[in-house]
Amino acid sequence: MKLTIVGTGYVGLVTGACFAEMGNDVLCVDLDPGKIERLRQGELPIFEPGLKEIVLRNAAEGRLHFTTDIQEGVRFGTMQFIAVGTPPGEDGSADMQHVLTAARAIGRHMSDYKLVIDKSTVPVGTADAVQAEIAKALAERGMSKVPFSVVSNPEFLKEGAAVEDFMRPDRIIVGVDDDRAALLMRALYAPFQRQRDKLVLMDVRSAELTKYAANAMLATRISFMNEMALLAEKLGADIEQVRRGIGSDARIGPQFLYPGCGYGGSCFPKDVKALLSSAAGVGEPLHVLQAVERANDRQKHVLVDRVVNRFGADLSGMRFAVWGLAFKPETDDVREAPSLVVVRELAARGARIVAHDPEAMDRAREALGELPGLEYAPSPMAALEGSDALIVVTEWKVYRVPDFTRMATVLRQPVVIDGRNLYEPAMMRECGLEYHPLGRPAVAGAPAPLALAA
Ligand SMILES: NC(=O)c1ccc[n+]([C@@H]2O[C@H](COP(=O)([O-])OP(=O)(O)OC[C@H]3O[C@@H](n4cnc5c(N)ncnc54)[C@H](O)[C@@H]3O)[C@@H](O)[C@H]2O)c1
Numbered sequence: 001m002k003l004t005i006v007g008t009g010y011v012g013l014v015t016g017a018c019f020a021e022m023g024n025d026v027l028c029v030d031l032d033p034g035k036i037e038r039l040r041q042g043e044l045p046i047f048e049p050g051l052k053e054i055v056l057r058n059a060a061e062g063r064l065h066f067t068t069d070i071q072e073g074v075r076f077g078t079m080q081f082i083a084v085g086t087p088p089g090e091d092g093s094a095d096m097q098h099v100l101t102a103a104r105a106i107g108r109h110m111s112d113y114k115l116v117i118d119k120s121t122v123p124v125g126t127a128d129a130v131q132a133e134i135a136k137a138l139a140e141r142g143m144s145k146v147p148f149s150v151v152s153n154p155e156f157l158k159e160g161a162a163v164e165d166f167m168r169p170d171r172i173i174v175g176v177d178d179d180r181a182a183l184l185m186r187a188l189y190a191p192f193q194r195q196r197d198k199l200v201l202m203d204v205r206s207a208e209l210t211k212y213a214a215n216a217m218l219a220t221r222i223s224f225m226n227e228m229a230l231l232a233e234k235l236g237a238d239i240e241q242v243r244r245g246i247g248s249d250a251r252i253g254p255q256f257l258y259p260g261c262g263y264g265g266s267c268f269p270k271d272v273k274a275l276l277s278s279a280a281g282v283g284e285p286l287h288v289l290q291a292v293e294r295a296n297d298r299q300k301h302v303l304v305d306r307v308v309n310r311f312g313a314d315l316s317g318m319r320f321a322v323w324g325l326a327f328k329p330e331t332d333d334v335r336e337a338p339s340l341v342v343v344r345e346l347a348a349r350g351a352r353i354v355a356h357d358p359e360a361m362d363r364a365r366e367a368l369g370e371l372p373g374l375e376y377a378p379s380p381m382a383a384l385e386g387s388d389a390l391i392v393v394t395e396w397k398v399y400r401v402p403d404f405t406r407m408a409t410v411l412r413q414p415v416v417i418d419g420r421n422l423y424e425p426a427m428m429r430e431c432g433l434e435y436h437p438l439g440r441p442a443v444a445g446a447p448a449p450l451a452l453a454a
């Protein structure tokens with residue numbers, strides 16, 4: 001089939017590449033000429049495991065093309081995917097300008113049947129707005145008789161596992177109100193559901209809400225566990241044991257129960273805000289979700305609170321190693337990353353920061369700008385040299401089994417503040433490290449170089 005993907009970001013590029021991999025002929029369109037030029041040269045604008053191979057192979061075999069020309073894009077595909085950004089507006093509601101611009105462009109340039117598929121995460125009612133934009137643009141050209149359908153097909157991929165998630169989805173949500181569109185969507189997704197039927201067809205509004213409800217539920221689990229971790233710590237319990245205990249209940253399940261230093265990324269924070277805004281707009285406040293957001297805002301400060309408890313409020317003259325800048329491992333994305341809060345707060349308290357991340361240092365540099373006292377280390381161990389403590393923010397694999405003995409000697413004070421519970425407390429004790437995990441009893445270094453703050 002011939003597909004056009006409007007928007008070549010995390011979702012658009014993965015969608016385009018994976019559909020091309022299934023034999024479709026795909027044209028990816030983006031407004032950003034730099035991004036399109038790099039893709040044409042075989043360079044990827046983002047880091048996503050496994051994506052480069054698929055992009056290069058399908059481009060080389062002539063099934064995946066890139067352009068900045070929206071007119072060419074609209075003429076190309078019978079199926080037009082909208083995969084542009086829906087960032088939060090000032091009031092927290094999703095900013096729909098990119099989606100509506102894409103819809104208008106489709107209406108302006110189409111001359112035969114198009115199936116318009118909304119893959120961006122959009123508030124309920126957006127498909128109706130897209131339909132209206134296209135109809136208006138067609139009417140302005142005197143072409144109101146040209147047929148088209150609009151369907152909702154929200155995307156559930158996770159960054160860092162995007163190709164795997166797209167290729168092996170748990171379910172494929174399609175909100176569709178007409179038979180022709182449903183038939184085309186079934187045919188397109190047939191290769192992804194050979195084992196079992198994963199297609200869940202529903203009405204368009206329900207599909208739009210399904211996406212927000214899924215992210216809101218996952219964010220709720222995380223905030224719940226983060227609060228349980230803080231409570232466990234106060235009560236002398238161990239959240240890691242509690243996590244295993246509750247995760248083994250089939251009704252709860254083990255996934256997305258990991259306490260951490262707050263959820264980040266381009267989705268949970270913005271989608272929680274957008275859903276709260278939609279709900280407020282129809283007079284149906286979401287009390288649970290309001291609390292989820294508040295808890296997450298607080299959680300992003302938990303690591304620096306620990307630093308302050310341990311070293312005092314004035315951190316001038318001190319130096320901290322920060323491991324992990326991406327909002328999660330296996331991505332270079334730093335949007336809404338807890339690391340940004342940690343680094344800015346440390347700098348504001350006068351500390352010097354030596355940060356390391358396997359993939360996200362360039363993006364972090366762009367996001368943080370020139371921050372006094374911030375430098376980047378070429379390796380995890382280099383960040384520790386001369387630092388007063390290590391703060392672990394993102395659980396990259398390379399941080400999981402460091403040389404603990406060397407860590408204890410390289411750090412000026414052998415203190416580790418861990419926002420992801422990566423290490424075995426007994427091992428830290430054994431290596432003479434003072435260890436502060438989340439929701440677990442802290443470990444005093446042996447021999448303790450400094451007494452633990454109360
Ligand atoms: N990133 C994720 O993990 C993820 C997962 C599922 C759903 N989503 C949703 O998918 C949508 C896209 O997210 P993303 O992370 O891929 O965004 P992104 O910012 O990485 O990419 C969006 C791209 O769209 C381009 N664009 C904007 N307006 C355009 C236009 N009119 N024509 C052509 N190109 C245009 C931008 O230049 C940009 O390259 C959002 O609604 C997001 O919530 C994201």
Ligand SMILES: O=c1ccn([C@@H]2O[C@H](COP(=O)(O)OP(=O)(O)O[C@H]3O[C@H](CO)[C@@H](O)[C@H](O)[C@H]3O)[C@@H](O)[C@H]2O)c(=O)[nH]1
Nearest residue numbers: 155156157158159222256257258260263264265267327328
């Ligand atoms: O047990 C957990 C799981 C995740 N996180 C944090 O939650 C955030 C989001 O992680 P994750 O969901 O793995 O990555 P995203 O790429 O943001 O994916 C989410 O957002 C996407 C965009 O809407 C959806 O498509 C995905 O289904 C949804 O998982 C990150 O900061 C993680 O560190 C935790 O703190 N604890």
